[in-house]
Amino acid sequence: MLLKLAWRNIWRNKRHSAIVVGSVIVGVIAVILMDGLTSGMLYQMLFNQISSSVSHIQIHKKGFNDNKVVQSFMPDYYKAEDVVKENTSVQSYSKKVVSFGLLSSASSSSGVFINGINPSGEEKVTKIKNSIVEGSYLTGNKREIVIGKDLADKLNSKLGDKVVILTNTPDGTISSDVFRIVGTYETFSSAFDKAFIYIPLENAQQMLNIGDNIHELAIITKDYGQVDKVKEQIASQLSDEYEVLSYEDMLPMLLVQIDLYKQSMFITDVIIGLALIFGIINVMLMAVFERIQEFGVLMSIGMKNSKLFLMIIIEALIIGIIGTVVGIVIGIIIEIPLSYIGIDLSLFAESLKSFGSGAIIYPVIVPENLIGVLIIIPFISIVGAIYPAYKAIKLEPVSAIRYV
Amino acid sequence: MKMEILRTENLEKIYDDDGVPVHALRGINLTINRGEYLVIAGPSGSGKTTLLNLLGTLDKPTKGKIYFENKDITNKKKRELSDFRLHKFGFIFQAYNLIPVLTALENIEFTMMLLGIPEKERRRRAFNLMDELGIKELANKRPNDMSGGQQQRVAAVRAIINNPAVVLADEPTANLDSKTGDILLDMMKKMNKEKNITFIFSSHDKQVMDRAERLLILKDGLIEE
Numbered sequence: 001m002l003l004k005l006a007w008r009n010i011w012r013n014k015r016h017s018a019i020v021v022g023s024v025i026v027g028v029i030a031v032i033l034m035d036g037l038t039s040g041m042l043y044q045m046l047f048n049q050i051s052s053s054v055s056h057i058q059i060h061k062k063g064f065n066d067n068k069v070v071q072s073f074m075p076d077y078y079k080a081e082d083v084v085k086e087n088t089s090v091q092s093y094s095k096k097v098v099s100f101g102l103l104s105s106a107s108s109s110s111g112v113f114i115n116g117i118n119p120s121g122e123e124k125v126t127k128i129k130n131s132i133v134e135g136s137y138l139t140g141n142k143r144e145i146v147i148g149k150d151l152a153d154k155l156n157s158k159l160g161d162k163v164v165i166l167t168n169t170p171d172g173t174i175s176s177d178v179f180r181i182v183g184t185y186e187t188f189s190s191a192f193d194k195a196f197i198y199i200p201l202e203n204a205q206q207m208l209n210i211g212d213n214i215h216e217l218a219i220i221t222k223d224y225g226q227v228d229k230v231k232e233q234i235a236s237q238l239s240d241e242y243e244v245l246s247y248e249d250m251l252p253m254l255l256v257q258i259d260l261y262k263q264s265m266f267i268t269d270v271i272i273g274l275a276l277i278f279g280i281i282n283v284m285l286m287a288v289f290e291r292i293q294e295f296g297v298l299m300s301i302g303m304k305n306s307k308l309f310l311m312i313i314i315e316a317l318i319i320g321i322i323g324t325v326v327g328i329v330i331g332i333i334i335e336i337p338l339s340y341i342g343i344d345l346s347l348f349a350e351s352l353k354s355f356g357s358g359a360i361i362y363p364v365i366v367p368e369n370l371i372g373v374l375i376i377i378p379f380i381s382i383v384g385a386i387y388p389a390y391k392a393i394k395l396e397p398v399s400a401i402r403y404v
Numbered sequence: 405m406k407m408e409i410l411r412t413e414n415l416e417k418i419y420d421d422d423g424v425p426v427h428a429l430r431g432i433n434l435t436i437n438r439g440e441y442l443v444i445a446g447p448s449g450s451g452k453t454t455l456l457n458l459l460g461t462l463d464k465p466t467k468g469k470i471y472f473e474n475k476d477i478t479n480k481k482k483r484e485l486s487d488f489r490l491h492k493f494g495f496i497f498q499a500y501n502l503i504p505v506l507t508a509l510e511n512i513e514f515t516m517m518l519l520g521i522p523e524k525e526r527r528r529r530a531f532n533l534m535d536e537l538g539i540k541e542l543a544n545k546r547p548n549d550m551s552g553g554q555q556q557r558v559a560a561v562r563a564i565i566n567n568p569a570v571v572l573a574d575e576p577t578a579n580l581d582s583k584t585g586d587i588l589l590d591m592m593k594k595m596n597k598e599k600n601i602t603f604i605f606s607s608h609d610k611q612v613m614d615r616a617e618r619l620l621i622l623k624d625g626l627i628e629e
Contacts, residue, residue, distance in 0.1 A: 301495055397463075
């Protein structure tokens with residue numbers, strides 16, 4: 001009956017209740033959209049990194065990740081490749097030669113990160129092929145090169161132009177080769193586009209004079225959630241001469257950044273929560289002051305303070321639950337189409353490009369965030385009702401009955 | 405044999421009116437027996453409601469003692485008093501004071517709910533008493549849909565549903581016409597006789613005073629019996 005009474009009390013003053021439920025709904029929608037947008041941005045930052053260069057797992061010669069010198073090629077990549085091939089959780093992999101060098105056009109030059117790839121293998125691991133904006137991806141012909149559009153602009157080069165790569169071989173001598181630009185790509189990050197270049201694997205091996213050796217096996221697993229497990233499986237089958245790293249090992253700064261954003265998201269949620277608390281205190285106080293005489297009667301006929309307190313808390317909890325559920329439903333209805341079409345933040349595109357998330361953010365509905373909202377907002381409603389409920393139980397029955 | 409249910413000793417109540425002490429009661433010595441039908445009458449400001457509030461433990465005296473069944477209840481704590489009132493007293497207010505969001509039946513059930521009586525039993529008892537007192541047809545009406553007389557009859561049933569020892573009625577007929585007042589007072593008289601519930605009225609309504617088995621006149625905070 002206390003629940004029934006609380007429920008009916010809420011609808012006694014429909015305008016007050018509508019205002020407070022409405023403010024909870026708006027707050028919940030704001031939290032959901034903020035969380036969705038931020039989560040989407042963070043996921044995009046991470047997945048862009050994974051899909052452009054990092055992949056899920058990389059295998060190198062031990063120490064290569066910290067010191068990418070050309071002579072640190074894998075001791076026996078056939079063995080490592082066999083281990084990868086045999087692992088049923090691996091979806092695809094790509095062999096890579098990785099080195100630094102200088103890319104020069106007729107008018108300019110720029111430091112670059114050379115990626116010698118097998119085009120058919122690489123397209124199953126990274127999305128460079130999908131990022132081509134002009135020309136084509138590597139076709140398999142010798143001395144082709146794909147570079148970022150920003151780099152092409154920087155070098156004043158266009159499709160079909162010749163460029164020269166200058167790099168070091170393991171014995172310290174300078175090596176160079178001429179390539180023809182067959183395609184330019186554009187990714188989420190201008191910094192990436194200016195640095196990463198792609199040439200055929202054999203040309204890279206030849207230019208670096210490393211025989212048929214490679215520096216890296218990049219792996220994509222079938223299940224993103226199984227990366228750590230697969231990493232452990234592969235590592236256990238390889239000797240100490242190899243390092244097997246997951247994207248978490250290779251992107252520590254990004255993960256810290258994501259963590260920081262999650263914290264700032266939490267702070268934003270807290271601020272919205274505080275605003276809600278004050279709204280609820282305000283409305284519940286009004287509701288208490290409107291019913292002082294009634295509380296006097298309830299106390300007179302024997303209602304204990306604890307029950308009176310509980311009744312007011314239940315009222316706030318119901319408001320919180322209704323507002324939260326309706327807010328979540330509306331938030332999801334708004335967010336689902338946005339998660340497909342994305343939110344175009346082109347105005348901030350340049351900063352977002354350097355940020356690594358891309359200009360179009362696709363909000364992500366994170367079930368844990370929804371569960372968090374579903375628990376926290378009703379809890380906030382309870383917190384907001386404590387002071388009004390306290391005021392109510394501090395009333396003296398006789399003066400409350402006389403209150404006009 | 406008469407059994408004492410309420411007794412006061414030198415009961416005084418002084419209100420503070422912006423620093424000016426106002427003596428509402430100036431030493432009331434009163435004994436009320438079980439089953440009495442007592443009316444406290446007197447002009448406005450004589451202290452009737454104050455005395456009723458003190459007897460009903462809704463307020464604390466400035467001086468003096470109140471005994472219920474020979475036990476001193478003057479200094480009971482607020483928490484104990486709500487439980488005490490729930491079990492021992494029923495209240496009828498001048499302005500009816502039903503809970504507006506509950507139906508008549510639910511208003512009557514409410515005090516039983518506070519006692520932890522199961523819903524089925526509450527409903528049965530409430531219906532029976534409403535039927536007995538001729539207000540069954542009001543069961544599903546909310547206070548706003550009832551006349552003042554109907555509300556006050558529901559309030560009276562609410563007051564006695566838990567079989568209290570004492571019902572305190574503060575000006576119960578003040579907002580009713582004489583015909584409705586008669587119906588209500590007859591109903592309360594019936595409850596007094598059939599259930600041996602002590603009724604204490606505060607009123608200056610002749611209708612109420614005419615039915616009194618004992619009439620106390622309060623004047624300037626003192627009894628003139």
